[in-house]
Amino acid sequence: MIKVLNIQAPTFSVTDVMEAHCQEYKVSLGHVPEELAEDSKGLTKRAIALVELAADSWIVTGRQPLPIMMAAVYLAWQSLKPNAQRLKMSLEKFCKLAKVQKSKTAGTRITEMKGMLYKLGKEIPWYKEVLTPDNVVSLVGDILQHRFSLLRRALKSHELSLLEKCPAGQVNSSSAETSSSSEVSEHAGQTPAKSSVNAEKQKQAGVGDESLKSPSEESNPQTQELTQNWGKRVLFAPPCVVNAKRKRAERPPLHVTGDEEISDSEIESYIRTPQEARDFAMMQEKLFTSNNESS
Amino acid sequence: MDESALERYFDESIIHDSNFVLEEELELQGPQRVLSSTPSALRPSQLAPKSGATGKSGDDLDLSFLPDELGGQNEPGFSSTAPELSQDSGVSLDCSALVSAADRPLQRTPAAELSTAASPFCVMTPMTPMTPMTPVTEGSGIVPQLQNIVSTVTLGCPLDLKFIARQARNAEYNPKRFAAVIMRIREPRTTALIFSSGKMVCTGAKSEEESRLAARKYARVVQKLGFSARFLEFKIQNMVASCDVCFPIRLEGLVLTHQQFSSYEPELFPGLIYRMVKPRIVLLIFVSGKVVLTGAKERAEIYEAFENIYPILKGFRKQ
Numbered sequence: 001m002i003k004v005l006n007i008q009a010p011t012f013s014v015t016d017v018m019e020a021h022c023q024e025y026k027v028s029l030g031h032v033p034e035e036l037a038e039d040s041k042g043l044t045k046r047a048i049a050l051v052e053l054a055a056d057s058w059i060v061t062g063r064q065p066l067p068i069m070m071a072a073v074y075l076a077w078q079s080l081k082p083n084a085q086r087l088k089m090s091l092e093k094f095c096k097l098a099k100v101q102k103s104k105t106a107g108t109r110i111t112e113m114k115g116m117l118y119k120l121g122k123e124i125p126w127y128k129e130v131l132t133p134d135n136v137v138s139l140v141g142d143i144l145q146h147r148f149s150l151l152r153r154a155l156k157s158h159e160l161s162l163l164e165k166c167p168a169g170q171v172n173s174s175s176a177e178t179s180s181s182s183e184v185s186e187h188a189g190q191t192p193a194k195s196s197v198n199a200e201k202q203k204q205a206g207v208g209d210e211s212l213k214s215p216s217e218e219s220n221p222q223t224q225e226l227t228q229n230w231g232k233r234v235l236f237a238p239p240c241v242v243n244a245k246r247k248r249a250e251r252p253p254l255h256v257t258g259d260e261e262i263s264d265s266e267i268e269s270y271i272r273t274p275q276e277a278r279d280f281a282m283m284q285e286k287l288f289t290s291n292n293e294s295s
Numbered sequence: 296m297d298e299s300a301l302e303r304y305f306d307e308s309i310i311h312d313s314n315f316v317l318e319e320e321l322e323l324q325g326p327q328r329v330l331s332s333t334p335s336a337l338r339p340s341q342l343a344p345k346s347g348a349t350g351k352s353g354d355d356l357d358l359s360f361l362p363d364e365l366g367g368q369n370e371p372g373f374s375s376t377a378p379e380l381s382q383d384s385g386v387s388l389d390c391s392a393l394v395s396a397a398d399r400p401l402q403r404t405p406a407a408e409l410s411t412a413a414s415p416f417c418v419m420t421p422m423t424p425m426t427p428m429t430p431v432t433e434g435s436g437i438v439p440q441l442q443n444i445v446s447t448v449t450l451g452c453p454l455d456l457k458f459i460a461r462q463a464r465n466a467e468y469n470p471k472r473f474a475a476v477i478m479r480i481r482e483p484r485t486t487a488l489i490f491s492s493g494k495m496v497c498t499g500a501k502s503e504e505e506s507r508l509a510a511r512k513y514a515r516v517v518q519k520l521g522f523s524a525r526f527l528e529f530k531i532q533n534m535v536a537s538c539d540v541c542f543p544i545r546l547e548g549l550v551l552t553h554q555q556f557s558s559y560e561p562e563l564f565p566g567l568i569y570r571m572v573k574p575r576i577v578l579l580i581f582v583s584g585k586v587v588l589t590g591a592k593e594r595a596e597i598y599e600a601f602e603n604i605y606p607i608l609k610g611f612r613k614q
Contacts, residue, residue: 065562237543238583259508262508
């Protein structure tokens with residue numbers, strides 16, 4: 001169809017649509033009390049940053065964009081002024097406040113994003129209290145500001161934890177780690193433009209993921225169970241991999257040539273006996289007549 | 296004496312095989328330009344058949360298995376095949392790999408014979424030591440598993456569907472909903488749609504042989520019910536396979552670089568739909584790394600399609 005009309009469907013990313021989406025949320029000073037109000041520009045900026053972070057940690061790929069945008073705006077709004085009132089407000093109430101229709105899966109996205117922020121927030125050195133995915137919202141500002149170095153640290157500590165679990169030959173991992181960290185530092189130095197940020201962060205995440213996987217893959221090459229859930233070994237993986245549903249029992253493969261003998265008894269088992277056929281016909285008649293009577 | 300003759304026989308048969316393989320590849324890749332190397336190859340090849348022929352006849356080898364065209368091909372066919380042959384080094388390298396695989400201790404005359412006999416297909420100067428070449432790309436090591444095969448067969452006689460539904464235990468027939476009998480068998484676990492025209496569709500088998508066996512069983516059931524059913528024109532219409540590359544894939548990146556083949560609309564479907572041109576297979580690629588391949592009429596198409604897509608996906612992982 002595209003060829004016939006000679007057009008090219010533009011591929012767009014969630015960040016392009018974000019601004020328009022954020023405008024829908026009526027949370028500026030005119031619409032809501034001052035404590036709950038938020039400037040649309042600041043809100044958009046923070047929401048876009050959150051979406052970019054989510055994209056790197058595989059929350060965005062393959063998902064419908066609207067719930068992601070909604071989750072990002074909600075978290076951005078909460079984190080810009082993380083007072084008790086805002087933090088207590090649920091997504092539903094927020095959507096009512098902003099006069100936006102809530103989407104069901106936005107709640108799941110919020111949980112996923114909080115999990116991702118928690119992984120990064122853990123690496124903040126100056127936060128002395130116990131961090132849980134719930135109280136991570138107050139740290140979002142700091143996380144976004146230092147996201148590159150936090151990502152680097154998170155990858156390093158994840159690798160260390162993996163090393164503790166399986167202390168097999170890790171020469172490869174250290175070399176991969178240094179290459180990834182050098183890339184990260186290189187990118188952290190630049191002042192990122194919007195599109196380049198995406199590309200850089202994708203690169204980092206990709207390299208980071210790869211460096212994480214290579215040590216664990218090398219140490220457990222044969223175990224099928226581990227390879228089946230490689231998502232659990234990597235720091236960031238698509239949620240569908242991490243929460244892999246159990247596969248249904250597969251049929252054992254039949255080794256047939258296609259030209260075998262087919263036994264008569266087997267075929268006969270599929271055919272009704274004459275008595276059975278008569279009974280079935282009688283039953284059908286009865287059902288048919290009773291149906292007619294009732295209707 | 297016997298040993299060298301035996302070696303030459305083996306080499307002949309290897310070249311014979313490589314001829315067939317290479318001819319196929321040639322057809323696919325099409326005639327290419329003539330490189331400067333061919334004129335040099337021309338002369339030795341024209342000289343060689345004569346020496347080769349004398350060498351062969353002198354040894355009293357039984358060459359009746361060789362096709363007649365092999366000798367004749369060198370001269371008249373050569374100019375037309377040469378352009379086709381001065382092509383991808385991949386082909387000539389494959390040939391040399393095959394040839395060197397014969398494990399040649401003697402390199403002089405046998406090498407000349409081989410290179411000249413093979414020269415219609417490999418642009419090589421004679422007397423060059425043939426070093427074994429490693430394949431250019433390694434295989435992925437992952438084999439897609441067949442999940443579903445759809446096949447059709449003609450039973451060749453009109454059928455009374457009401458009668459079949461009455462007499463068969465494993466049949467369901469609801470003419471208001473669908474104009475066919477839906478029949479199932481337990482082994483191999485499959486479902487068939489049987490139409491009143493005598494045509495049948497068999498789905499659910501996991502291999503081509505299973506599908507054929509299942510279709511035959513359905514035909515037998517129909518036969519036993521009293522119809523003069525035969526088993527005509529069995530054809531596999533579609534094969535579906537799936538596999539897992541075990542790393543996440545950036546679908547947004549893939550759709551940017553392979554725009555003309557991919558379609559990725561997360562609002563509609565979470566996977567990327569990749570329509571491969573050769574072979575004509577549709578792949579559904581998901582962020583988890585799972586890939587579904589469909590649209591194949593042969594198993595080889597599925598394997599080929601996966602081997603084509605694997606390096607692309609791997610490229611995305613490193614980025």
